Amino acid sequence: MTDRRLLLVHAHPDDESIVTGATMAKYAAEGAEVTLVTCTRGEEGEIIPPELAHLGSDRDDTLGEHRVGELDKACLAMGVRDHRFLGGPGRYRDSGMMGAAANERPDCFWRADVEEAAHLLAQLIREVRPHVVVTYDDNGGYGHPDHIQAHRVAVSAFQKAAERALPGTPWQTRKLYAVAQPGSVLEESVERLRSGPGPFRAPATAADIAPGTPDRLVTSRVDASAHWAAKVLAMRAHATQISVDGELFALSNGIAQEIQAVEYFSQIAGPAARRGPNGHETDLFA
Numbered sequence: 053m054t055d056r057r058l059l060l061v062h063a064h065p066d067d068e069s070i071v072t073g074a075t076m077a078k079y080a081a082e083g084a085e086v087t088l089v090t091c092t093r094g095e096e097g098e099i100i101p102p103e104l105a106h107l108g109s110d111r112d113d114t115l116g117e118h119r120v121g122e123l124d125k126a127c128l129a130m131g132v133r134d135h136r137f138l139g140g141p142g143r144y145r146d147s148g149m150m151g152a153a154a155n156e157r158p159d160c161f162w163r164a165d166v167e168e169a170a171h172l173l174a175q176l177i178r179e180v181r182p183h184v185v186v187t188y189d190d191n192g193g194y195g196h197p198d199h200i201q202a203h204r205v206a207v208s209a210f211q212k213a214a215e216r217a218l219p220g221t222p223w224q225t226r227k228l229y230a231v232a233q234p235g236s237v238l239e240e241s242v243e244r245l246r247s248g249p250g251p252f253r254a255p256a257t258a259a260d261i262a263p264g265t266p267d268r269l270v271t272s273r274v275d276a277s278a279h280w281a282a283k284v285l286a287m288r289a290h291a292t293q294i295s296v297d298g299e300l301f302a303l304s305n306g307i308a309q310e311i312q313a314v315e316y317f318s319q320i321a322g323p324a325a326r327r328g329p330n331g332h333e334t335d336l337f338a
């Protein structure tokens with residue numbers, strides 16, 4: 053086992069590539085052990101290529117299995133060799149966007165027992181013994197129920213894994229982070245996209261992309277520029293969810309976004325980050 057082990061908790065197959073793909077590729081390339089935990093198989097996703105529309109939850113309902121294959125290709129592109137589905141493939145189903153009928157399904161992640169799911173994740177954490185765990189902020193980044201639930205489960209599991217009361221060998225992960233999108237970075241990106249959206253729709257405001265993270269809460273800036281190409285390949289693997297054109301991409305909503313190889317994080321728990329001259333730490337393992 054190396055002395056740098058990173059575990060990431062993501063909600064759907066595509067999130068890992070979109071928001072942490074460059075960071076995962078960087079650390080994997082540098083010899084760290086990178087474990088990806090995905091909470092659902094993305095069964096309720098929209099489908100971009102018309103020829104795959106039949107996979108949808110309102111038709112064959114086989115999009116989940118298809119996205120498992122997309123995720124395998126994305127992991128290959130990032131050099132990530134350890135991937136798990138929380139509770140095993142299909143244990144928790146994609147809940148759909150907030151307010152969707154799929155939120156009411158008893159098997160959806162949004163209706164999961166958080167402590168039961170956290171116990172499953174804590175067992176994974178004790179097996180992997182990561183130095184760093186990455187998840188989302190308490191709004192799930194943009195309010196998607198599965199992202200919010202992933203945050204809740206990850207925070208609870210981070211604590212449970214270290215509890216001595218639980219049977220097994222405790223493991224105290226050193227640092228816990230949330231993925232961040234600094235508001236200032238988002239605004240600058242939207243300015244560029246408004247005049248150059250490529251083949252996609254220009255965002256009217258930053259809110260069209262994400263609420264953004266207050267800059268003061270952003271602790272870490274990982275520059276994985278050398279791994280930008282790996283991130284692009286990983287994003288292209290998620291062809292039902294993501295369209296890529298040069299340095300731009302769009303989800304099924306068609307709104308242009310930039311493919312960034314500098315990825316940001318907010319530390320949630322662990323020893324305070326040592327900040328560099330621009331106010332950020334640059335290595336999650338520091």
Ligand SMILES: CC(=O)N[C@H]1[C@@H](O[C@@H]2[C@H](O)[C@H](O)[C@@H](O)[C@H](O)[C@H]2O)O[C@H](CO)[C@@H](O)[C@@H]1O
Binds near residue numbers: 067096149196293305
């Ligand atoms: C990045 C992410 O979390 N994608 C989720 C999300 O997909 C969005 C959803 O279908 C929305 O309706 C679209 O407008 C948007 O373009 C999509 O990115 O929610 C899906 C359903 O829960 C999920 O499968 C997908 O991975």
Ligand SMILES: [Zn+2]
Binds near residue numbers: 063064067196199
């Ligand atoms: Zn998602």
